[in-house]
Amino acid sequence: MSFYSRPSFGRECLFNYFGGRMIDKKAEYESSKLYRIRHSTAHIMAQAVLEKFPEGKVAIGPAIDDGFYYDFDLPRALTPEDLESIEKRMRGIIQSKVKFERKVVSADEAKKVFHDQPFKLELIAGLEEGKEDEDGNPILEKPEISLYSQGAFTDLCRGPHVDNSSEINPQAIKLLSVAGAYWRGDEKRPMLQRIYGTAWTTPDELKDYLWRMEEAKRRDHRKIGHDLDLFSIVEEVGAGLILWHPKGGKIRKLIENFWTQEHEANGYDFVFTPHIGKAQLWETSGHLGFYKENMYSPVDIEGQQYFLKPMNCPFHIHIYKSSLRSYRELPIRYAEEGTVYRYERSGVMHGLMRVRGFTQDDAHHFCRPDQMPGEIDFVLGFSLHILRSFGFKDIQAYLSTKPEKSVGNPEQWTAAEKALEDSLKREGIDYQVDKGGGAFYGPKIDLKVKDAIGREWQLSTIQFDFNLPERFDLNYIGEDGLPHRPYMVHRALLGSLERFFGVLIEHYAGAFPVWLSPIQATLIPIADRHIDYAYKVAGDLKKAGIRVNVDERPERMNAKIRDAQNQKIPYMLVIGDKEMENNEVALRLRNNENPGPMSVTAFIEQAKDDIEKKI
RNA sequence: GCCGACGUAGCUCAAUCGGCAGAGCAACCGCCUUGUAAGUGGUAGGUUAUGGGUUCGAUUCCCAUCGUCGGCUCCA
Numbered sequence: 121m122s123f124y125s126r127p128s129f130g131r132e133c134l135f136n137y138f139g140g141r142m143i144d145k146k147a148e149y150e151s152s153k154l155y156r157i158r159h160s161t162a163h164i165m166a167q168a169v170l171e172k173f174p175e176g177k178v179a180i181g182p183a184i185d186d187g188f189y190y191d192f193d194l195p196r197a198l199t200p201e202d203l204e205s206i207e208k209r210m211r212g213i214i215q216s217k218v219k220f221e222r223k224v225v226s227a228d229e230a231k232k233v234f235h236d237q238p239f240k241l242e243l244i245a246g247l248e249e250g251k252e253d254e255d256g257n258p259i260l261e262k263p264e265i266s267l268y269s270q271g272a273f274t275d276l277c278r279g280p281h282v283d284n285s286s287e288i289n290p291q292a293i294k295l296l297s298v299a300g301a302y303w304r305g306d307e308k309r310p311m312l313q314r315i316y317g318t319a320w321t322t323p324d325e326l327k328d329y330l331w332r333m334e335e336a337k338r339r340d341h342r343k344i345g346h347d348l349d350l351f352s353i354v355e356e357v358g359a360g361l362i363l364w365h366p367k368g369g370k371i372r373k374l375i376e377n378f379w380t381q382e383h384e385a386n387g388y389d390f391v392f393t394p395h396i397g398k399a400q401l402w403e404t405s406g407h408l409g410f411y412k413e414n415m416y417s418p419v420d421i422e423g424q425q426y427f428l429k430p431m432n433c434p435f436h437i438h439i440y441k442s443s444l445r446s447y448r449e450l451p452i453r454y455a456e457e458g459t460v461y462r463y464e465r466s467g468v469m470h471g472l473m474r475v476r477g478f479t480q481d482d483a484h485h486f487c488r489p490d491q492m493p494g495e496i497d498f499v500l501g502f503s504l505h506i507l508r509s510f511g512f513k514d515i516q517a518y519l520s521t522k523p524e525k526s527v528g529n530p531e532q533w534t535a536a537e538k539a540l541e542d543s544l545k546r547e548g549i550d551y552q553v554d555k556g557g558g559a560f561y562g563p564k565i566d567l568k569v570k571d572a573i574g575r576e577w578q579l580s581t582i583q584f585d586f587n588l589p590e591r592f593d594l595n596y597i598g599e600d601g602l603p604h605r606p607y608m609v610h611r612a613l614l615g616s617l618e619r620f621f622g623v624l625i626e627h628y629a630g631a632f633p634v635w636l637s638p639i640q641a642t643l644i645p646i647a648d649r650h651i652d653y654a655y656k657v658a659g660d661l662k663k664a665g666i667r668v669n670v671d672e673r674p675e676r677m678n679a680k681i682r683d684a685q686n687q688k689i690p691y692m693l694v695i696g697d698k699e700m701e702n703n704e705v706a707l708r709l710r711n712n713e714n715p716g717p718m719s720v721t722a723f724i725e726q727a728k729d730d731i732e733k734k735i
Numbered sequence: 736g737c738c739g740a741c742g743u744a745g746c747u748c749a750a751u752c753g754g755c756a757g758a759g760c761a762a763c764c765g766c767c768u769u770g771u772a773a774g775u776g777g778u779a780g781g782u783u784a785u786g787g788g789u790u791c792g793a794u795u796c797c798c799a800u801c802g803u804c805g806g807c808u809c810c811a
Contacts (some may be wrong), residue, residue, distance in 0.1 A: 198739085199739095307807075307809090353803095468810075679774080694771065708771060
């Protein structure tokens with residue numbers, strides 16, 4: 121999560137340092153056969169759409185990760201039935217083994233070919249000026265204009281494509297959805313209809329992809345959050361505002377407890393700050409200048425304007441400023457789970473992932489220049505430790521460096537970037553460099569984790585700030601008795617607790633590790649005569665610190681097991697006559713394993729061990 | 736905010752052409768006393784998101800608002 125500005129992910133400069141080698145992932149994909157298949161399938165789709173709507177206008181249709189899309193301006197809205205018929209026609213075109221032929225033309229010729237295609241004419245004009253490619257991205261050299269034709273359909277395109285549609289497997293393509301999209305991504309320009317599709321080399325790969333989509337749906341934190349009674353968002357309260365239910369609240373508390381304990385053990389001081397602050401504060405910080413569109417309207421308190429906080433930093437800075445600081449005090453690490461409010465447009469909220477009020481696990485480090493590299497080393501290592509504790513083992517780092525427009529002096533930037541990169545190397549984790557992708561106020565490292573089905577989620581961010589120390593005139597008194605400017609670093613490890621919870625839910629599909637499970641064990645008495653014994657066992661487990669409940673409903677054991685399975689409770693302990701007699705419990709696990717009868721003490725040992733190991 | 740789809744009981748979903756709003760699960764009250772993924776009978780549950788309009792009559796058709804979903808845009 122970026123504190124101030126864009127997450128900065130320039131598609132031009134995405135390089136991967138891996139085992140000392142620099143890999144350009146984007147170029148690798150674009151030169152692949154799969155890329156050509158997808159791009160060509162997009163053209164075939166455009167052909168099928170134009171056959172159905174001869175008066176339709178075509179915009180652009182690139183290959184993307186996992187598939188392709190094409191944008192159209194059509195006389196009416198597309199229906200799911202349209203997609204079926206278009207897909208069917210596409211298979212027909214593919215099976216007719218059409219050739220893809222490339223032809224280089226002059227701008228004038230191209231204009232003739234596309235005389236009734238206004239979007240293409242606009243693209244040609246752009247190419248002619250040599251400013252933008254067909255995706256609207258700036259390019260350096262004036263390109264040649266090329267056309268690709270397959271049968272009766274011709275498109276303006278840089279390529280490359282397959283040579284013949286027989287290279288596309290008609291059973292390995294599928295149209296997925298239709299959605300609105302602005303021409304050139306500009307909301308002031310016409311809204312087009314975008315058809316998304318996917319294409320693979322074999323039907324098995326397609327099946328696999330569709331299975332991954334299904335799996336993602338099954339893990340959707342909004343559905344699981346409801347099924348497991350973790351949280352809700354209700355219309356009466358407001359969009360993008362989270363209600364944490366007792367079980368979700370329990371998990372949050374467990375996360376926070378762990379977080380607090382680790383921070384306490386690692387030199388952080390805890391601070392608490394209010395939810396609103398005066399307009400002048402946000403003027404000084406600059407937020408009213410460059411962040412205003414994300415802030416809510418002010419509230420009037422006795423004639424003074426106050427704003428809901430979109431960030432915690434100005435408050436932490438004032439705690440720093442509350443007394444004169446000596447170089448001996450540094451580094452200072454202030455941490456707070458600070459709830460912030462940011463305006464989100466109505467169409468963009470998404471469960472826990474994108475909300476209007478959220479709690480950052482925020483901290484600010486203030487340190488001397490000589491401490492700075494060590495401070496970065498520490499915070500990077502600490503981040504990785506925290507993320508790994510929650511079961512995220514696959515972590516990727518992204519280093520963003522100085523953009524063209526920036527504040528602070530170049531030496532600061534160089535030193536900070538070097539410290540970040542050195543730390544990454546020392547940690548030995550893979551990282552990519554987004555050159556020029558940093559915020560104007562400082563370079564940063566973002567950490568992304570891979571979840572159980574391979575999706576990447578950005579959680580941590582570690583950002584230098586050369587801006588706020590200036591604006592708030594932060595100082596410490598050095599050994600020389602003179603005031604010096606400290607380095608300031610923002611960092612959030614989990615990002616926002618809401619979003620982190622959402623990622624956790626999807627990563628584990630609701631089957632949280634035992635240490636995070638709101639209910640760790642449920643006791644299942646088979647008949648009423650076993651209830652007293654169940655409570656006795658429950659007492660023993662509670663004494664051992666295990667969260668336990670007794671399912672004494674007058675239901676069949678089978679029903680209780682089913683419910684416990686659906687609630688993803690880690691340990692089911694069945695209790696009948698045999699167990700009662702031998703002071704045992706019969707253990708069943710949520711993965712359907714059935715270890716069977718064991719003594720209560722043996723179970724407690726196993727459970728404590730699982731909790732300790734965070735599995 | 737924009738494009739499209741959608742909003743019926745706590746949940747999942749029905750309701751023909753505009754003609755008495757229904758089922759399963761959950762809840763509640765019973766019966767059954769159970770050995771590894773749903774035992775059984777009954778009861779209750781609704782201003783069909785909200786507000787207007789058309790109509791003899793609206794869950795159904797029209798408009799607006801709120802919200803949800805898929806995207807765009809924005810961004811954490």
